Amino acid sequence: MWFVVPYLLWQVAKATVRLMPVLWRNRTSVTLAALAVWLWHRHGWEVLALVAGVAGATVGVWWWQWRPWCERFVVLPALSWWQRLFVYQLHWREAMTVCRLAERFDGKLNVPRLLRVRCTYATDEVVLRMPRGQNPDDYHAAAANLAYSFGARICRVYSGRRDMPPTRRGRWAWLLRLVDRVRYRDRPRVVWLVFVRRDPLRRTVPAFDVPETTDLEALPLGLREDLVRYVLRLLATHVLIVGATRAGKGSVQWSLIRALAPAIRSGLVRLWGIDPKGGVELSLGRQLFSRYEYATVPPMVAMLEELVAVMRERQARMQGKTRAHTPTLDEPLYVLMVDEILALVALLQDVDLRTRAKAALAMLLTQGAGLGVLVVGATQDPRKEVVELRDFFPTRIALRLNEPNHVDLVLGQGSRARGALCDQLSARPSMRGIGYVVLDDRPEPERVRFAYVTDDEIRDMAVAYAAPEVVKPKPAPIPRQGRHTNKQKHTAGPLLPDSLAGLLDEDPA
Numbered sequence: 227m228w229f230v231v232p233y234l235l236w237q238v239a240k241a242t243v244r245l246m247p248v249l250w251r252n253r254t255s256v257t258l259a260a261l262a263v264w265l266w267h268r269h270g271w272e273v274l275a276l277v278a279g280v281a282g283a284t285v286g287v288w289w290w291q292w293r294p295w296c297e298r299f300v301v302l303p304a305l306s307w308w309q310r311l312f313v314y315q316l317h318w319r320e321a322m323t324v325c326r327l328a329e330r331f332d333g334k335l336n337v338p339r340l341l342r343v344r345c346t347y348a349t350d351e352v353v354l355r356m357p358r359g360q361n362p363d364d365y366h367a368a369a370a371n372l373a374y375s376f377g378a379r380i381c382r383v384y385s386g387r388r389d390m391p392p393t394r395r396g397r398w399a400w401l402l403r404l405v406d407r408v409r410y411r412d413r414p415r416v417v418w419l420v421f422v423r424r425d426p427l428r429r430t431v432p433a434f435d436v437p438e439t440t441d442l443e444a445l446p447l448g449l450r451e452d453l454v455r456y457v458l459r460l461l462a463t464h465v466l467i468v469g470a471t472r473a474g475k476g477s478v479q480w481s482l483i484r485a486l487a488p489a490i491r492s493g494l495v496r497l498w499g500i501d502p503k504g505g506v507e508l509s510l511g512r513q514l515f516s517r518y519e520y521a522t523v524p525p526m527v528a529m530l531e532e533l534v535a536v537m538r539e540r541q542a543r544m545q546g547k548t549r550a551h552t553p554t555l556d557e558p559l560y561v562l563m564v565d566e567i568l569a570l571v572a573l574l575q576d577v578d579l580r581t582r583a584k585a586a587l588a589m590l591l592t593q594g595a596g597l598g599v600l601v602v603g604a605t606q607d608p609r610k611e612v613v614e615l616r617d618f619f620p621t622r623i624a625l626r627l628n629e630p631n632h633v634d635l636v637l638g639q640g641s642r643a644r645g646a647l648c649d650q651l652s653a654r655p656s657m658r659g660i661g662y663v664v665l666d667d668r669p670e671p672e673r674v675r676f677a678y679v680t681d682d683e684i685r686d687m688a689v690a691y692a693a694p695e696v697v698k699p700k701p702a703p704i705p706r707q708g709r710h711t712n713k714q715k716h717t718a719g720p721l722l723p724d725s726l727a728g729l730l731d732e733d734p735a
């Protein structure tokens with residue numbers, strides 16, 4: 227019998243080692259529970275109740291006086307703790323197994339490991355480590371099952387962290403940066419699941435205040451599902467906005483203009499507008515535009531060609547000096563806003579005008595981004611002509627769309643499978659201005675509600691941030707683009723790559 231004692235000791239040691247990580251992961255609950263037991267045992271339940279009452283009252287006063295801090299350090303951590311314990315941990319093994327995310331190997335069931343739960347008032351962010359043999363696509367495929375298993379309607383899956391490392395300043399910044407390096411390191415086996423408990427985007431997002439200065443790297447346009455502001459990096463990108471009629475494309479355009487307003491007033495940004503729908507959308511803020519056409523098509527096409535000329539002149543000036551344009555008052559950023567891009571590239575009856583418009587747009591889209599000439603195009607219909615240009619728009623925003631297959635046409639192959647359900651967005655008037663965007667740092671689309679700028683706010687903004695008078699540039703001679711012969715193709719436009727020249731070579735009839 228003597229050998230039983232070492233055996234039992236060995237088993238206890240094994241169990242303790244196994245228990246350690248569990249205790250560490252639940253350290254808050256374990257500490258609180260141990261404290262409560264100790265108080266009750268040592269001083270009786272009256273003291274325990276008194277301590278609990280005082281703690282509750284302290285939190286109440288904190289909430290009343292410094293609500294954001296109280297939310298950050300008490301309410302949301304407490305909610306996260308509760309959700310972790312009673313929603314996720316309790317049903318984790320069962321849910322992972324029935325959703326077919328547990329892998330069996332060597333007779334042992336490997337369940338994804340629950341690492342962390344962090345809550346906001348609207349969402350639960352659950353971080354897990356995948357067992358070997360899986361990739362994030364397995365979780366994309368199981369997203370709906372996961373959502374319903376944990377009592378939510380929507381579960382979004384992200385293969386990378388959603389937040390960026392903070393900017394560190396001050397004496398200990400180097401140390402914090404080192405810590406951030408470890409915290410924000412790339413962890414391919416970690417997956418972030420975001421369960422949407424209640425839709426935080428139900429309410430209209432009011433227009434943001436006009437910023438004091440425009441940050442072209444981070445223009446605030448709306449609110450993301452996790453209630454973080456969605457910011458657009460406009461420098462060196464063209465933006466395509468697609469949405470069915472009355473989806474709220476205007477709120478994207480006006481939120482963008484609002485964020486640009488200080489730079490428009492100072493002359494750092496020159497906004498040009500083309501509104502082929504008769505000026506219905508953009509004319510309310512006419513004073514913000516340095517150039518604006520809405521009535522007839524020939525001046526619109528001439529304006530596109532004029533912008534190409536501006537771009538070419540700048541290209542000549544930049545040659546051999548710099549590779550990327552930085553906006554200055556002498557060399558401002560040109561932003562061309564086209565409200566219905568389809569009207570220029572597909573719906574125009576005049577074949578000659580249409581070909582010229584396509585050629586000019588193609589040049590702007592292929593060459594403009596690096597030269598500080600950007601296009602922001604909106605359209606209702608992702609049809610062939612728009613899709614052909616789609617790849618030249620690095621930033622795409624899809625609002626409500628009529629067909630499921632339109633989603634991949636706009637945002638790129640696989641976007642709908644990764645969660646961009648634009649065809650399922652509600653058409654109710656109270657739910658307008660919601661769409662999906664693909665952010666720079668990860669492939670999963672993000673749902674965003676764009677801020678709604680009212681007509682009065684547009685009028686006020688147009689008065690307060692009117693564009694300065696600009697001396698009209700001398701019109702540069704632009705070769706008239708008719709049909710190309712093969713010979714012309716190589717001599718007429720050095721800026722136009724062959725792939726686009728092919729597009730223009732199509733028989734317009």
Ligand SMILES: Nc1ncnc2c1ncn2[C@@H]1O[C@H](COP(=O)(O)OP(=O)(O)OP(=O)(O)O)[C@@H](O)[C@H]1O
Pocket residue numbers: 430431469470471472473474475476477507606655656657658659660675676677678
């Ligand atoms: N972000 C938003 N939040 C709340 N309501 C919005 C939002 N954006 C638009 N709306 C509402 O939807 C209506 C239509 O919006 P908007 O004109 O921007 O749509 P659109 O997509 O540009 O339509 P169209 O294709 O006909 O030009 C607006 O009058 C407004 O009442």
